Amino acid sequence: MKAITVVPGDPGQVRVEEVQDAKPAQGELLVEGLLLGLCGTDADIVEEGYGWVPPGQQRLLLGHESLGSVRDAPPGSGFAPGDLVAGIVRRPDPVPCEPCAHGSWDFCSNGRYTERGIKELDGYGSQLWRIEPEYAIKLDPRLGDCGVLLEPASVLAKAWEQIDRFVTRAPLRPKTVLVTGAGPIGLLAALMGAQRALDVHVLDVNGDEPKAQLVKDLGATFHVGSLDDAEVTPELIVDTTGHGPLVFDLTGKVAPSGVICLTGIASDSRRTPVPLDESNKEMVLENTVMFGSVNANRRNFEQAAEALADADLRWLRRLITRKVPLSGFTPEFLHKRPEDVKVVVDLQA
Known part of the structure; x- marks a missing residue:
């Protein structure tokens, strides 16, 4: 599958390349990546060196604003093929600290949390990605492309x-x-x-x-x-x-x-x-x-999903002002044009 990989702090190392699918773990969803939202954090990773590659890797798979369609879901997961989903970004630290132990990893007190596409975990900028059901959010199918707004929301x-x-x-x-x-x-x-x-x-x-x-x-x-x-x-x-x-x-x-x-x-x-x-x-x-205030826990992602579902979809669609193809992705796409609001990557183009 194709994916966007980077070396934090080196814009010349941005690549769209073939990567191996993540090894399946028991109980995980297999998701077809549809769209990837771009934001200032991605630019900081590529250009300023913010971000950490996963242990044992030389490159980071970019992307934390996700939208995908479930391709395969294990029985009892609460998901089914065709479900529109987005992935939660942060994961609790392994100790865990008291907030992480109570599901409030957005208040992690020791900084040992991890984040997909940012800190020590590969992101969602690939044509296929896997995710644990407890970190996936099912979206109202009427949202369509607007579901990619879930993470910022x-x-x-x-x-x-x-x-x-x-x-x-x-x-x-x-x-x-x-x-x-x-x-x-x-x-x-x-x-x-x-x-x-x-x-x-x-x-x-x-x-x-x-x-x-x-x-x-x-x-x-x-x-x-x-x-x-x-x-x-x-x-x-x-x-x-x-x-x-x-x-x-x-x-x-x-x-x-x-x-x-x-x-x-x-x-x-x-x-x-x-x-x-x-x-x-x-x-x-x-x-x-x-x-x-920074980041969000599962409850906040669910609140955001409700807010987006309650919004005027015609208004939400106008937030996505440019869609760029994965095949032609370059660091230039990380910088908005004057008329841009939200730029997204079409992971299947």
């Missing part, structure tokens, strides 16, 4: 689950959310905010289509420019940019007793002075919560 499902917990600390019902950044993560954050019947605002540095129209078609408000250009005082903020100076400015933007969720990580290592004392003062005096 799971990150937001976890973020919103945590936000929902934090807002219970004060007898205030949030009405407004500001999402900073209008990439795939930002748009999915906005979708889930709209599904909660919140007044959703999205801020981006530019007003390029189709992002602006996607936001408007959610019934949300699109703002372009700096934080000052978003003339709203939200009780909730979801940042998807990871831009350090902006993150600290958010403490002065959120309403009293507000919640700020950070989901982005910037690759830029430049140092920028920020008024930490002032930010600290604002957070203390206003009872502000700021927290980070």
